[in-house]
Amino acid sequence: MNNQNVVDDHNLLLISQLYPNVDTPLVPQQGEAKPARRRRRKSKSVAVAEEGGDGGNGWFRKRKLSDEQVRMLEVNFEDDHKLESERKDRLASELGLDPRQVAVWFQNRRARWKNKRLEDEYSKLKNAHENVVVEKCRLDSEVLHLKEQLYDAEREIQQLAQRVESTSSNSPISTVTVEANQTTPFVWDYEVGDAGDGSENLFYLPEYIDEFDWMSPFM
DNA sequence: TTGTGTTTTACGACCTCC
DNA sequence: GGAGGTCGTAAAACACAA
Numbered sequence: 001m002n003n004q005n006v007v008d009d010h011n012l013l014l015i016s017q018l019y020p021n022v023d024t025p026l027v028p029q030q031g032e033a034k035p036a037r038r039r040r041r042k043s044k045s046v047a048v049a050e051e052g053g054d055g056g057n058g059w060f061r062k063r064k065l066s067d068e069q070v071r072m073l074e075v076n077f078e079d080d081h082k083l084e085s086e087r088k089d090r091l092a093s094e095l096g097l098d099p100r101q102v103a104v105w106f107q108n109r110r111a112r113w114k115n116k117r118l119e120d121e122y123s124k125l126k127n128a129h130e131n132v133v134v135e136k137c138r139l140d141s142e143v144l145h146l147k148e149q150l151y152d153a154e155r156e157i158q159q160l161a162q163r164v165e166s167t168s169s170n171s172p173i174s175t176v177t178v179e180a181n182q183t184t185p186f187v188w189d190y191e192v193g194d195a196g197d198g199s200e201n202l203f204y205l206p207e208y209i210d211e212f213d214w215m216s217p218f219m
Numbered sequence: 220t221t222g223t224g225t226t227t228t229a230c231g232a233c234c235t236c237c
Numbered sequence: 238g239g240a241g242g243t244c245g246t247a248a249a250a251c252a253c254a255a
Contacts, residue, residue, distance in 0.1 A: 064227070064250065085240080104229055107242080112226090114243090 069095045
């Protein structure tokens with residue numbers, strides 16, 4: 001804010017404090033005809049200048065509240081967002097403002113507060129959503145990993161079954177041997193690999209990776 | 220200096236509550 | 238019906254990059 005503006009504001013504040021009963025150019029003019037519906041209104045500044053309500057020199061400035069006035073209004077707003085008539089009048093006389101200005105300030109302040117609250121809620125929801133997406137990705141990849149393990153295990157079972165079958169058909173003696181040893185589990189020469197997540201994968205067989213086309217719908 | 224985007228002040232229309 | 242609320246918007250004031 002430049003010096004001239006500060007002086008103007010100070011002068012206006014003084015005027016409103018010295019003559020609280022005198023309408024400033026911003027105070028609604030009594031007896032204005034009520035428009036039908038949502039008519040584009042003529043700005044107060046223009047209207048007042050045209051009517052010579054500013055003293056005839058065409059000068060008008062929308063009055064910005066002083067820092068002290070805003071500070072006091074903020075303190076009151078923190079107290080209570082609603083403004084009962086008594087408090088409005090008291091605040092207005094304390095701050096040298098028109099009660100209407102105080103009411104308007106509270107209306108606008110409530111609107112800003114609501115916007116802020118909506119923005120905060122939006123950003124919280126956005127963060128929560130992002131976290132859920134990350135968790136979903138993690139779970140998807142875990143599901144994929146478990147499916148790989150399942151596929152490998154089933155494949156091993158299949159190979160074991162085939163080997164047992166071929167052994168038994170080629171050698172009746174070995175069939176007996178195998179049957180005789182059914183109580184003890186077979187221990188095959190599988191590699192013990194790292195599944196990538198630090199855990200040991202007993203069925204880890206890297207050469208199968210290229211055969212995972214069937215899994216593509218899940219990827 | 221000027222164009223442009225943002226904030227602040229103010230108001231009209233409409234809604235709700237007592 | 239009046240008082241006081243929200244909503245949408247105009248326009249002045251302000252900030253700031255070019």
